[in-house]
Amino acid sequence: MKILITGAAGMIGRKLVRALMRSGKVRGQPIRRLILADIVAPEAPDFDVEIETLATDLSQPGAAESLIAQRPDLIFHLAAIVSGEAEADFEKGYRVNLDGTRALFEAIRLAGRERPYVPRLVFTSSIVVFGNPLPPVISDSHCLTPLTSYGTQKAICELLLADYSRHGFFDGIGIRLPTISIRPGKPNKAASGFFSSILREPLIGEEAILPVSETVRHWFASPRAAIGFLLHAAEIDTRPLGQLRTLTMPGLSATVGDQIEALRRVAGDEAVRLIRREPDSDIAAIIAGWPQGFDARRAEELGFRGETSFEDIIRVHLEDEPESRIAEHN
Amino acid sequence: MKILITGAAGMIGRKLVRALMRSGKVRGQPIRRLILADIVAPEAPDFDVEIETLATDLSQPGAAESLIAQRPDLIFHLAAIVSGEAEADFEKGYRVNLDGTRALFEAIRLAGRERPYVPRLVFTSSIVVFGNPLPPVISDSHCLTPLTSYGTQKAICELLLADYSRHGFFDGIGIRLPTISIRPGKPNKAASGFFSSILREPLIGEEAILPVSETVRHWFASPRAAIGFLLHAAEIDTRPLGQLRTLTMPGLSATVGDQIEALRRVAGDEAVRLIRREPDSDIAAIIAGWPQGFDARRAEELGFRGETSFEDIIRVHLEDEPESRIAEHN
Structure with a gap:
């Protein structure tokens, strides 16, 4: 089992690596190799498998292809710039959050044309794909009307994830994370801080x-719950998802x-x-x-727990x- | 009033040009210039205003910029390859229907950085942005779960339209056309034919x-109703649209x-x-x-009539x- 994590240097990425180290396997298969990518090289964890850490920007030509050349069996695509930055820098937001994701998806599709390759791809979306008008309880069948460029980029990637999965280019699942509380670390300037x-x-x-x-x-969900969602998304049978490949997490x-x-x-x-x-x-x-x-019944029925x-x-x-x-x- | 129509050589494009010729004005302003673009040069209509017809592919570098250099006040963006072709040729579908649209949007945004420029942009989407699961009657707040790449591309462009409009880069409105009946012309191989x-x-x-x-x-709607939707979308006050910039037409x-x-x-x-x-x-x-x-009440309240x-x-x-x-x- 070869695993690629983009955005591996972030809070969720680092916790995910530690969780993978603890379990040592995914879908019953031992982890043989971890490829940890981020805009700055992530720290290499002390883990007895092949580990590659690299600083890369997926939106740069060739970057996604070179990550995918190793044909990871499982990809956690966490990389993104945050909401505030994507709103303030329109071009950077679209370049990183949309073009970077699309480059990754394209690299997988093109790798599959050479010889069969259909990895599981777990994509982290966000509840900010939902904006006005909002009912008090939002189901997975509610329209996506993001109020920010970040939310727009996540919503677009959800649509791409569904279409690439439908074509069989990869086996994608998107998870919309609740607001994470309690975030470790120092106070920050995010509105949600x-x-x-x-x-x-x-x-x-x-x-x-x-x-x-x-x-x-x-x-809300805790960081531990968020890691549980990611690991569960890597494990489950995706066939019951149908065309709704992205789920709001409990x-x-x-x-x-x-x-x-x-x-x-x-x-x-x-x-x-x-x-x-x-x-x-x-x-x-x-x-x-x-x-x-939210009404997260679909995710709960699939075994996600908050x-x-x-x-x-x-x-x-x-x-x-x-x-x-x-x-x-x- | 300078008007740009992309996809002007298509059935809807040609009817729209004739309707504009009949009225001679939009929002009370006389039409001074028509820029008619398509992948093949549209026929120049017999109309006593400046008319430019050109063969252009919006997804090619510089194509959108050169259309927008004339700073049209009103843009009807109809250009797209159809559902069957977008499904059969994945790359071409995304290049024309997504990248071409994004290039147009970007050209407008960048023109506005030189000096203020906020044209009205009318975008034709489609009811195929809706797929499974489908209730018997679909409202504008239902999720977009397209079952085709064409529907995915239209849904993504709806999201981009909303975000560019929210940032004030243009004044966008999307209209989801019903299936057009009776289409003039010869029988074709479309499933809906x-x-x-x-x-x-x-x-x-x-x-x-x-x-x-x-x-x-x-x-269903007639071709005449579809042209009425486009003209009405060019006229109305878009402020009541809020974040839902795209409407399912009656x-x-x-x-x-x-x-x-x-x-x-x-x-x-x-x-x-x-x-x-x-x-x-x-x-x-x-x-x-x-x-x-569909529940098209929002569009009806805004004066759209089928x-x-x-x-x-x-x-x-x-x-x-x-x-x-x-x-x-x-």
Whole structure:
């Protein structure tokens, strides 16, 4: 089993590599080789298989072909520039998120013309393919009306994934990840950052800023759940997907108030007191256009599992992130 | 008012040019110049304005830029290769239907960086952006799950149209045309051909073959209605569209049996007897995946109007197509 991961240097990519190292196999077959690609060379993990790490930009001529020349059996295509950057730099967003993905898909199709080659391809999409108008609960049959260029690029790649799969060029499956909480690391400037920081910072005794109301509702999964989705997508029989090759992943629909109460139960009032309310109308306006909940029954029927309470999400963070341990011993 | 029409040599393109000649103006402004482009040079109509006809392939480097250099105020982007060809020739389909459209969009965006330029762009999409799973009545908020590469390319262009419009690069509106009936001309090999030929041929005293059951239901508009949609899309205020920049056009949901009864009322039993039933399971299987009806309320509220009976559709054909006149005098 040869595995290619694009975007391997990112938070999800690195966690995925560690999970693959732990299991050592996929679909019952031992992992023989890992090809880890990103715009900067990913760190080589300490893992007793052939590992190649490389810095590559899929949108550059020949880059995708050279990755695919090794004919990986399984491809996790995680590489993308993030929402804010894709919105600010229109050309770069389309070049990386659309042209880069299409170059990868084309390289696979063309490799298959030389001799049969139909790898499993797992593509990470996002719930931001959904925009206005949004019902309170969004099913997989709801139209894609992204409100950002990033969401547009992901939606287009979902369509390409379905068409390339239908033609038999690869065996594709797309998974729309919920907003990941608790993201490890430092606070960042993403509009969604507070969904993680209002838990992560108080857990280690630091202050965090809440820029929106406690009634704001959104759709969440832990990083561990996200890795579980990716691994499961690599394993399952894709035939029941039909033409809907991309699935919204199960998540937890929760309000900011739910997050805070879960924090109180896990870490006490002391932690909750570290959340400072500082309303920000810009952030509130962005968040207002975001989805609140999904009907993820299709994914659940196929065996994808998310968390069912925010306490679980906090416990996952405490278990998985060494940096969170300070709080655990408070 | 300078107007560019891509795909101007096609059936819809030629009818659109004639309609523009008749009205002489758009949005109250006289038409000063028509730029008619297609893969083969369109015929120059006899119309007292500046007319340029040119053979061009939008997917070739520089082609879109040179069309846009004249800064048309209004663009009808009709150019595409058809469903069957896009399915059989994967690369050509993506090159013409996706890359050609994107090249046009990019040329407009880049022209606007030199000095302000925000033309109205009317894009023809198709109801084949919808595939399985299909409810009996499909609304504009239903997901796009095309079953062909052609449908995928149209769906992707709808997403691009929305994103370029949101960024203010142009003022785009997409219209999903129903199946056009009665198409003028000779019978062709398209799976949908019989929807026209079972009326068109008997009207001029010729035999036609019906390959499917009379219970088959589909969504129709006349060529005249299609031209009306295009002209209306050029005129309307696009602000109420929001993020859903593409609309399913009003059509008539009718069965083959409804078509035949309308033929009987307009042209008598004699005409109906010219329909020869010759079941074709291949065609039946293709048609089975097609949509049967739509909720086109959004388009209707914006003033788009289709036909309400198949007799109207037949009468439009008799009025608009000189070749149909033989039957009229039978």
